[in-house]
Amino acid sequence: MRENFKFYIDGEWVDPAEGVRPLDVINPATEEAMGRIALGAAADVDRAAKAAHRAFASFSRTSRAERIELLGAIAAEYQKRYQDIAAVITEEMGAPSWLAMQAQAAMGVAHFQTAMAILKDYEFDEERGTTLITKEPIGVCGLITPWNWPINQIACKVAPAIAVGCTMVLKPSEVAPFNALIFAEIMHAAGVPKGVFNLVNGDGPTVGAAISSHPLVDMVSFTGSTRAGIEVAKNAAPTVKRVCQELGGKSPNIVLEGADLPKAIGGSVQQMMMNSGQSCNAPSRMFVPRARMEEAKAIAKAAAEAVVVGDPTGNATIGPVVSEAQFNKIQGLIKKGIDEGATLVTGGPGRPDGMEKGYFVKPTIFADVTNDMTIAREEIFGPVMTMLAYDSLDQAIEQGNDTEYGLAGYVQGPEEEARKVARKIRAGQININQAAPDFMAPFGGYKQSGNGREWGDHGFTDFLEVKAVVGWKQAEAAE
Template structure:
């Protein structure tokens, strides 16, 4: 049901801002041509806030053509020119920070304090970082490695990038896909999740207003099966970057392989949270609650499996449950709200299914239900702590993607590290101890792309984000991300000016 009050000042006027359509191609908003519409729904109320025309394959073709046309000019710009444009982009984002925060909270159900203090400033900082990094595309020093030649490395943009971003962090994921690509001189077509397109569209508009040329950043908002698969398989797209589930990532890889595309995948996670018996128990409990419940648990790096050494286990379970019970569910736009809804009622029901099945083999210590009353209209679910599950059980091995933390005991350090590694995933982890030797061992032996020590969740623009094993490959953020978005070319000059080179004898003649 459409809510005519959705454009009130305390929310975000989505219908007004995207009256011209929810596609952004060659520097302007336009309508999709698939012949089908889709609704953006506020998950806190279940009310429709925007209905728009979905992108079809023709829209993807137009966006790719716009990106291809813009590529020579943008790739030919100097690093300084691209850097200046990105600095202006960061300034525009900062000026519009509140707009972005409200749009993100409206479409995702995030508490406004999370959007204001995490998603939006992180995106602005990421933009500022890549403004600087654009001028520092490093390669190996030039030198005479053969003795008779001078070699050097060129790092060149690869062309049109076709990227797909998820619904849990729409703004940050748009930035993570777009910024390294364009800083390196590529152009891009981004497909956001069709349920959360608002901030990706605002992001592209801000880029245009900052002076980034038309066609450098394009947004197609359509379904994965139609727009997404067509984008990944498009012959004029040279690279695909995908963030999402491991199952869908496998499908993306299958399509990309058929056209021999460069591929970057950031997939699922099931992050272990390993608490050794000398850890600060209060810090560990606070860290577990914050790390498990960030973004209502819809975070691939969220703490989902807490392994606690047996002397601390019972106290950790009790303290973590008590802290979870203090978390305040409510309207994302209301002061005092700590936890918003899940992204949809379907996702809430999926999470509830995991918890309900776990009752047969584990103990639900707190939570495990949707709230009643006014919040029942939204996709809310109470923070949930599950104890005493088996290592091979569903809640330990599968990505739940909700406000659910599972706690298991361990005895020896060897066992704790082995349990941490005992899933197909390897995106993030944390180790909690006052002993530097224990934590150093954990950071060496836990197979994950990021291992925090005595904390869980913080990220910074200067450091890479990416996983091991079924969590994918390649890096977002940091200068390391340029490895995904540039071609490495070896250039070699002869220094001898000799017609008959010594090595020619291997083909004809003698020394």
Template sequence: MHMKYMIAIDVKSGGCRRTKRRTPPHQEDVMSHSPPQAIYVAGRWRKPATDELIDVVDPTTEELLARVPRCSPADADLAVEAAHAAQEDWAQVPQPERIGAVGALLKALEARADRLTEAVVDDVGTPLRIADKLQTHLPLAAVTGFLDAARGVEDPVRIGNSTVRRSPVGVVAAITPWNYPLLQTLGKVVPALLSGSTVVLKPSEVAPLVPYLLAEAVAEAGLPPGVFNLLSGLGPEVGAALAGHPDVDMVSFTGSIQGGQAVAAAAAPGIKRVALELGGKSAAVVLPGADLERAVKATVSSCLLNSGQTCLALTRLIVPRAQYSEAVEQAAALAARFTPGDPRDPGTKQGPLVSAAQRARVRGFIDRAAADGARIAAGGSRAPEGLDRGFFVRPTVVADVDADAEIAQEEVFGPVLVVLPHDGPDDAIRIADGTRYGLSGAVWGPDEESAVALARRLRTGQVDINGGAFNPAAPFGGMKLSGTGREFGRFGLEEYYQLQSLQH
């Protein structure tokens, strides 16, 4: 099998690309080996504690892309030690200089924009045009938002005879998912660095290539050794070791409910701060008199974005009962236009799912729904025509199910939309809030006032009103089992500070 990344991290040329740097005379330094078969700790690439590797597979071709280290708890100890040793000095760096350092990191990432996009296409399967916009340039815009938010955030506040100041939370373990590898990573790493905290990053082993480009950019930007560290490995091994490490002060995790519960349990003995973003089953509620055609189109687009592998995707469309049949018909027709194909083709709207396991999971949801009597209005579990390789699932619309059916309750994390009828605003709220999730949502009304009134009653972290766009400067996070804490912008930055009151 072709291994594009075996000897290099240059995803554009596939060749071995090196940067000039002073190589410390340490035996463990492995500059003779190009990443990704190394870990980035204390400012340099090192050989991990074991020789075990994890295969990284191209979801479009099913070919082997790369192998990355299967790190051990010993590697986690080494990375945390480096972050802990660097943290106090980094915290003492004046805030304007920390802002400047993150600005230099942003420039290094901008210079790699094309390579970041191509890495996402190869690693995740996001179509090229969408990857460029949402997987690369949206995260870079989010960094700019963090830089704007950082200015003045550390100014002390006087309350009576007290001065309230912010200090960094300390050492942060960032455990990130595979679906938006740059956005989710920068949403944790950047605010931590701006606060004066240091970071150990453990990305998903399913799609780890973008974080290696981030580490390369960190090195180019000149951040002090130990301020940022990168490990690859499995969650139950490395993630658990980081979450339970006594020298880790905060764990920020994005992933499944089960993963979040495991992280919280591992962190609990240390009473450390835990931020969790755990997915959703978000609903788009359409009120009578709203623009149904526009609402259906926006909901289908949201549901199918990134092949449905988006935590805030609108995967339930809740419409007035009188418009139910019309909504199902419109959704099915729109979904049929999202023909799966090679994500490297500029015309492709939907690529593959990220892995064989994810494809099997999504197909299982569809098959069980059909077996329970659901009507598959579009798509289905059968492989798309002409695509006998790759982890593809056809865009699917499911109708005629109860609101408490599995397909309407659980996060499928694939291109599957469920259409449900409601009998008025109260019933719509009951259905929308009737899952264990509360991450995102949308409301479509005949006017902004009625839509906002219903949105404020929903138990979810954010709601789009009549097509309102995602805002990377606004706080992002969920209620109920969708998690705790907020990311992005000023509110996300504040998560990485402790408050101290000085009475005088």
């Protein structure tokens, strides 16, 4: 049983301001508590924000070389704790051990390495005629992160914030908080100056709201559901701070007539099911030419039935979903799909055979789905994929864009045609033919999938203010 009832504020582990309010952290594979943390209060956020505000005066003036050295120290300490991070992610949110090692933990260190590479040549100053346009750190950043790719979302915010000279207050998800507590230990061991990085555990309505509304917090970077993102924006509005959001998705996956169907369908199913379908950019709506739908169903069925659901510490392809609430939501949407007349190709309600406990969901494929069905419109956030038939490519694109979301899109098929389709999908990142992730590629959404971008050099932008110094050249000449 892990226990940590302290918060990391101003370079120290401190007790909660209002005493310990314990929260059990549940292992979703066993439905038993794997640890306990304390829930914070507005007073803890206030202490952390004041520490970050004090630290900003000096940290914002550090040199490029100093921040590159610090990022390198963080990456080195992270490598020392790599296995600890992977193991706890498996324990607290159910990612299979192989995924936690190869992807979940790996994403964290990759963002720091990427930030270092970008910072070496990043242009903070630009002269236009007699004017200097300079980019300066925005100030104290409130970082609110989710449970599904926990260390990834922490690192892709913290790394650019450190790189440009910001200070921060982090609220990790209370559902999966222990990887963040290890991360705070990493930051301390790396010698991050006091007050630059602060962590307060807690829930959204209390700690999240306090961060979003705090007058000393200059920007909020939030990743989570669209519903929660709206609340963050409302809480931030009175202080007119910048709000950057990476929210929900219902990403279209358009399979072209000329696609290699086994590769396109089989690979897409694997991608959909990874992390138990708990990825905001998952290719959850597959559009297939009507004439090829029966063939596509058979391939999808076989691919989904090859996914092994089981103990995340073993050799399973996928583990459980993260919580009872998530399990119940997914089960309700699966039932809704059946009730609304979609064809259940494989999977369905309930746990996989032989599983009596744990929040395990059957890999589920629906076909004969229409774009007005609930399962085609709501983000399920589980291992459930919908298949929709199209009669023309224009129809597929139109229906693909017919969603309140716009985080990601996918196109499978001949490269030249796929490129044309990619340009017509209204989403922030389009993947052609199951391309590997690109850490330099901006990530973020259109419409209700959010605003702003993370990853790569675009990930620096939201942490910077732009200042124009008019007459810069004349001032130099006068000297």
